[in-house]
Amino acid sequence: MTLSNPHGIGPGFAVARLDEIDEIDDGSRPFRPVRLHFGIQTFGVTAVTAQSNGDPLINEHEETEPESGEELYVVIAGHAKFDLDGEAQEAPAGTLIHVSPGIKRSASARVAGTTVLAIGAGPAGTPYAPSGWELLAPLYPLFESGDYEEGANRAQALIAHDPPYWAVYYNTACFEARAGRTDEALAHLRRAAELSPSYVAKLAPTDDDLAPLREQAGFAEILGG
Numbered sequence: 001m002t003l004s005n006p007h008g009i010g011p012g013f014a015v016a017r018l019d020e021i022d023e024i025d026d027g028s029r030p031f032r033p034v035r036l037h038f039g040i041q042t043f044g045v046t047a048v049t050a051q052s053n054g055d056p057l058i059n060e061h062e063e064t065e066p067e068s069g070e071e072l073y074v075v076i077a078g079h080a081k082f083d084l085d086g087e088a089q090e091a092p093a094g095t096l097i098h099v100s101p102g103i104k105r106s107a108s109a110r111v112a113g114t115t116v117l118a119i120g121a122g123p124a125g126t127p128y129a130p131s132g133w134e135l136l137a138p139l140y141p142l143f144e145s146g147d148y149e150e151g152a153n154r155a156q157a158l159i160a161h162d163p164p165y166w167a168v169y170y171n172t173a174c175f176e177a178r179a180g181r182t183d184e185a186l187a188h189l190r191r192a193a194e195l196s197p198s199y200v201a202k203l204a205p206t207d208d209d210l211a212p213l214r215e216q217a218g219f220a221e222i223l224g225g
Contacts, residue, residue, distance in 0.1 A: 014038055016037065016038070018032060018034075018047055018049075018115070021033065021034060021037045021047070024134065024137050024138055025137075025138065026137035026138065026140045026141075027140050027141035027144065028056065028059050029048060029055065029056050029057070029059070030048070030049075031046045031047065031048045031137075032046060032047040032048070032049075033046055033134035033137075034046055034047055034117070035130065035134065036132075036134045036135070040130075041128075041130060042127070042128055043119060043120065043121055043128050044118075044119065044120035044121075044128065044130065045117060045118065045119045045120070046117070046118050046134070047076075047115060047116070047117050047118075048115065048116050048118070049077075049113065049114070049115040050078065050108075050109030050111075050112055050113065050114045050115075051112060052109070052112050053109060053110065053111055053112055054108055054109060055108065055109045055112075055114075056106070056107070056108050056109075057080055057107040057108055057109055057114065057116045058073065058082070058105060058106050058107035058116065058118065059106060060083075060104060060105070060106035061104070061105065061106075062101075062102055062103065062104045062105070063099075063101040063102065063103075063105075068101045068123060069101060069120060069121035069122045069123050069124065069126075069128070070098065070099065070100050070101060070120075070121055070124075071098070071099050071105075071118060071119065071120045071121075072096060072097070072098050072099075072118075072119045072120075073091075073096070073097040073098075073099070073107070073116055073117065073118055073119075074095075074096050074116065074117040074119070075091045075092065075093050075094065075095045075096075075097075075114070075115070075116050076093060076115050076116070076117055077093050077113055077114060077115040078092075078093060078109060078110065078111045078112070078113050078114025078115060079091065079092045079093065079109070079110035079111050079114055080092075080095075080107050080108065080109055080110060080114050080116055081107065081108055081109075081110055082097055082105065082106070082107045083104075083105065083106045083107070084097075084099065084103060084104070084105050085103050085104050085105075086104075090110075091107070101123075129196070130165060131165055131166060131167035131168075131196075131199075132163055132164075132165020132166070132167050132168040133167055135158050135163065135165065135168050136155075136158070136167065136168060136171050138154075139151050139154055139155060139171070139175075142154070142175070143174075143175075143209075148175050148176075148178035148179040149179045151175040151178075151179075152172070152175040152176045152178075152179045152181055152184075155168075155171065155172035155175050155176075156172070158172070159172055159188070159191075164195065165195070166192045166193075166195035166196035166199060166200065167192070167199075169188045169189070169191040169192035169195065170188075170189065170192035170199075170200060170203070170204075172185075172188045173185040173186070173188040173189040173192060173210065173213075174207065174209035174210060175209075176188065177209055177210050177211070177212045177213050178209055178212070180212070182212060182213065182216060185210075185212075185213055186213060186216060186218045186219065186222065189204065189210070189213065189219075189222055190218070190222050193222050193223070197224070200222070200223070201223050201224060204219075204222075204223060205223065
């Protein structure tokens with residue numbers, strides 16, 4: 001996937017049509033990684049377009065993770081139906097819906113072609129820090145199916161150019177640990193900790209995917225122990 005703009009006009013701005021951004025399928029619904037396409041570093045933004053009436057647009061979630069922040073959803077085409085903590089909200093084109101962390105939310109399409117932009121921020125008082133989850137999204141089904149060896153191999157390609165995203169290295173380590181590739185897993189967990197020591201220190205001690213690493217001498221060192 002290219003991070004450059006297909007109409008690259010200059011160093012200060014870039015232009016693209018939504019349909020010029022390739023969709024990524026994470027196993028739940030395809031989305032367009034707008035932030036990744038432009039290389040945006042200060043806020044997250046993705047776009048989802050429904051192929052059929054009833055298609056999911058926003059998977060149910062509450063944004064309760066440590067890196068969660070408020071979100072703004074913009075319906076730019078069609079008609080969506082949102083569920084916000086059990087309350088239904090109709091959202092035709094032009095509707096904006098602002099949701100705080102901790103509110104359970106989901107959305108589906110009323111008509112085919114409905115498109116929603118999801119714009120996210122970092123936690124209150126904290127700058128947004130992209131994790132690179134969009135790069136990993138195509139590999140999520142491999143976690144579910146237990147194809148850890150294939151996941152590790154495909155993740156290797158994602159880190160070949162040393163992307164600045166802790167989650168890419170962290171999840172690569174998870175695949176490798178599950179696949180029995182201990183040395184590689186430790187090396188990539190170390191890189192994840194260099195990029196985001198706080199998140200790795202919070203997640204790694206109880207992550208079942210990393211259980212094979214906990215008896216290794218380097219594991220505690222990586223976590224600062």
